[in-house]
Amino acid sequence: DARVTQTPRDKVTEMGQEVTMRCQPILGHNTVFWYRQTMMQGLELLAYFRNRAPLDDSGMPKDRFSAEMPDATLATLKIQPSEPRDSAVYFCASGFGVGDTQYFGPGTRLTVL
Amino acid sequence: DQQVKQNSPSLSVQEGRISILNCDYTNSMFDYFLWYKKYPAEGPTFLISISSIKDKNEDGRFTVFLNKSAKHLSLHIVPSQPGDSAVYFCAASGGSNYKLTFGKGTLLTVNP
Numbered sequence: 001d002a003r004v005t006q007t008p009r010d011k012v013t014e015m016g017q018e019v020t021m022r023c024q025p026i027l028g029h030n031t032v033f034w035y036r037q038t039m040m041q042g043l044e045l046l047a048y049f050r051n052r053a054p055l056d057d058s059g060m061p062k063d064r065f066s067a068e069m070p071d072a073t074l075a076t077l078k079i080q081p082s083e084p085r086d087s088a089v090y091f092c093a094s095g096f097g098v099g100d101t102q103y104f105g106p107g108t109r110l111t112v113l
Numbered sequence: 114d115q116q117v118k119q120n121s122p123s124l125s126v127q128e129g130r131i132s133i134l135n136c137d138y139t140n141s142m143f144d145y146f147l148w149y150k151k152y153p154a155e156g157p158t159f160l161i162s163i164s165s166i167k168d169k170n171e172d173g174r175f176t177v178f179l180n181k182s183a184k185h186l187s188l189h190i191v192p193s194q195p196g197d198s199a200v201y202f203c204a205a206s207g208g209s210n211y212k213l214t215f216g217k218g219t220l221l222t223v224n225p
Contacts, residue, residue, distance in 0.1 A: 004156070033212075042217035043157075043202065056212070091156050099145060099206030102213060104156030 002026045004105035006092050012111045018080040021108045023092030024073055031098055032075045034060075034067055035091040037107070043091070049075065050098065082112045116140045117205050119216035128225050132190040136203030136216055139184065143205040147213070148177060148188045151200045160201075161188070193223045 005024045013019055025032045033048040047057035052069040060067065064086075066078045079086055089109050093102040118137045126132045134148075144165040149157035163170040163177045163186070170177050176189045190197055203216040 043215040045212060048212065093156075099208050099211040099213060101147060101159050101162060103159060104149075106154075106156045109154075 004092055004094055004103055006090075006105035006108050008108060009106060010109045010111075012113065013082055014113050015083055016081040017112075018078065019082045019086075019110060019112075021077045021090055021092075021110070023075040023077075023094075023105055025075065025092070025094030026103055027073070029094035029096060029103070031095045031100075031102075032069060033093040033095075033102060034075070034077050035093065035104075037089045037091060046077070046090075048098065055098065079110075082110075084112045086110060087112050115217075116143075117203055117214045117216040119201075119203055119219045121219050122217075123220040123222070125222045125224060126193050128195055128223055129192045132188075132193045132197065132221055132223065134188040134190075134201050134203075134219050134221065136186045136188075137184060138186075138205050140205070140207065140214075141184070142207035142211075143214075144208060145206045146177070146179060146186050147204045148175075149202040149204065149215075150197075151202065151218070157202055190221075193221075195223050195225050197221060198223045 007022045031050045034046040036044045046059040047067040049069050069075045089107045091107045093104045095102040147162040148160040150160045151157040179186045200218040202218045204213045206213045
């Protein structure tokens with residue numbers, strides 16, 4: 001049963017600290033997405049990759065967020081420095097195409113104190 | 114500019130009855146539509162999809178209807194079960210190179 005995995009599942013940190021979230025997409029999927037879910041905004045698309053190349057990261061605050069795919073089995077989302085307003089659940093999803101069905105991981109719940 | 118709208122934040126139905134979740138869109142370029150279900154502390158799970166060349170797609174208790182002229186789709190769950198209680202997201206895309214646009218979700222509660 002192939003699924004997207006994310007680590008850590010929960011992260012509590014203090015303001016100013018660096019946070020790194022990791023995602024392993026489903027093997028064979030060539031498109032990876034990072035979303036953030038908040039009560040006010042619903043699911044916000046932060047960035048996405050196709051064949052490991054970044055296609056669009058316009059949803060991310062550029063000064064503190066960065067997303068990379070070091071290899072086909074790992075995507076990372078980094079926040080440095082973290083702020084309380086970054087507290088949210090961050091989801092990774094993967095699929096065969098940008099507009100095709102996406103399969104989501106369980107999410108990382110981030111709390112910045 | 115919210116291109117995919119789910120106007121009902123919540124819906125409550127009795128077990129065994131029909132649940133109807135609605136979604137409206139504004140972008141006429143959208144041609145692929147999906148519904149996701151999300152339980153607390155889990156990621157959204159793909160439920161059912163429909164292409165714009167069809168007006169209905171069925172999978173067990175779940176049926177999605179698409180009305181292109183009204184730019185409206187709906188998800189019917191018959192019969193509803195308590196395990197269906199979750200947040201349902203509608204999503205749409207304009208082709209395989211265009212990202213999915215999600216609605217803000219509708220919380221469905223199915224009462225025993």
